[in-house]
Amino acid sequence: MPDLLYQLRGLTVRHLAAGRAPALQDISLDIAAGEQLALIGPSGAGKTTLLATLACAHRPAEGGFQAFGADPWALDNGARHRLRARLFLAPQTPPLPPRQRVVTAVLAARLPQWSLWRALVSLVKPVDPEAAYRALSRFNLGDKLYSRVDRLSGGERQRCGLARLMLSGAQALLVDEPLSALDPALSQLTLATLQQEASERGAALVCSLHQVDLALAHFKRIVALKHGRLVFDLPRDQVTPAMIAELYMGEQPPANAPLADQEPEPAKLATGGCL
Numbered sequence: 001m002p003d004l005l006y007q008l009r010g011l012t013v014r015h016l017a018a019g020r021a022p023a024l025q026d027i028s029l030d031i032a033a034g035e036q037l038a039l040i041g042p043s044g045a046g047k048t049t050l051l052a053t054l055a056c057a058h059r060p061a062e063g064g065f066q067a068f069g070a071d072p073w074a075l076d077n078g079a080r081h082r083l084r085a086r087l088f089l090a091p092q093t094p095p096l097p098p099r100q101r102v103v104t105a106v107l108a109a110r111l112p113q114w115s116l117w118r119a120l121v122s123l124v125k126p127v128d129p130e131a132a133y134r135a136l137s138r139f140n141l142g143d144k145l146y147s148r149v150d151r152l153s154g155g156e157r158q159r160c161g162l163a164r165l166m167l168s169g170a171q172a173l174l175v176d177e178p179l180s181a182l183d184p185a186l187s188q189l190t191l192a193t194l195q196q197e198a199s200e201r202g203a204a205l206v207c208s209l210h211q212v213d214l215a216l217a218h219f220k221r222i223v224a225l226k227h228g229r230l231v232f233d234l235p236r237d238q239v240t241p242a243m244i245a246e247l248y249m250g251e252q253p254p255a256n257a258p259l260a261d262q263e264p265e266p267a268k269l270a271t272g273g274c275l
C-alpha cells in the first residue's frame with residue numbers, strides 16, 4: 001500500500017466573502033503517493049478551491065486535513081513552509097513576472113532549495129539555464145528560453161508555468177486546468193508530459209480539467225465535484241455517460257440577452273462608462 005499523501009475527512013472550506021455557501025462541503029478523500037486523478041465538475045464546483053486547499057493555501061473551516069502525514073494548520077509557520085516545498089500548485093494563470101525572462105521565471109521554481117545569495121545571483125545570471133531549457137523543451141517551448149514573459153502567448157505562458165513544475169522536485173503536483181489555453185495537439189502533449197513526470201518521480205498528480213473526454217482518456221481515477229460537494233470518486237471504467245450528463249445538468253448558461261431591468265443605459269455604453 002503506497003504512502004497516503006493526503007487524507008481529507010468531512011472537509012469544509014469557506015472563502016472570506018460573508019454570507020456565501022462554503023466553496024467545499026463535507027469532502028472526504030484519500031490521495032496516495034504516485035496516484036494520478038482528474039478533478040472534473042462544472043464551473044464554480046470547487047475544483048480550484050480543492051487544489052488550493054491541498055496546497056495548504058486555504059485553511060479548512062471544519063473537518064480533518066492531513067498532508068504528508070501532518071495537519072499543516074497545526075504546524076508552526078516554518079514547518080508549514082517546509083511542507084509546502086514538498087508540493088507544487090500550478091494555477092490556471094501562472095503568476096509570472098511580466099518583464100522577467102522565461103529562463104529566470106522557470107528557474108524560480110528552485111527558489112525554495114536555494115540560499116538567498118544563489119537566488120540573487122540567478123536573477124542577474126541564470127544559474128542553470130540548461131535545466132530550464134530541458135523543462136521548456138518538454139512542452140515544446142525550448143525556443144522561448146530567453147524571451148520576455150510578457151511577449152508569450154496565453155498558451156505559452158501556461159506551459160511556462162508547467163515547466164516550473166518540472167524543476168520543483170515536489171511530491172504532490174496540483175495542476176489547475178492546464179489545457180485551458182492550448183490547442184488539441186498541445187493538450188495531449190501537456191497531459192502526457194505531466195503524467196510521465198509524475199510517474200517518474202513517484203509523485204501524486206491531481207489535475208482539474210474541463211475536458212471530460214481527456215480526463216476519462218488519461219486518468220484512471222475521476223473525482224467529480226458540484227456545488228462544493230463530492231458527487232463521485234470512481235475508477236474511470238465505472239463512470240457512465242449518464243453520470244457525466246447528470247454532473248453537468250442545469251449548468252448551461254442562460255441566453256445572453258440581459259433582462260430588461262438589467263440593461264445598461266445606452267449613454268453609458270456609448271461612453272464606455274462604468275456600469
Ligand SMILES: Nc1ncnc2c1ncn2[C@@H]1O[C@H](COP(=O)(O)OP(=O)(O)OP(=O)(O)O)[C@@H](O)[C@H]1O
Pocket residue numbers: 015016017023041042043044045046047048049050
Ligand atoms: N477568492 C474568492 N472569494 C470568494 N469566493 C470565491 C473565491 N474564489 C472562489 N470563490 C467561490 O467559490 C466557489 C468555488 O470556486 P472555484 O474557483 O473553486 O470553482 P471551480 O470549480 O474551480 O470553477 P472554474 O471551473 O470556473 O474554475 C464558487 O462559488 C466561487 O464563486
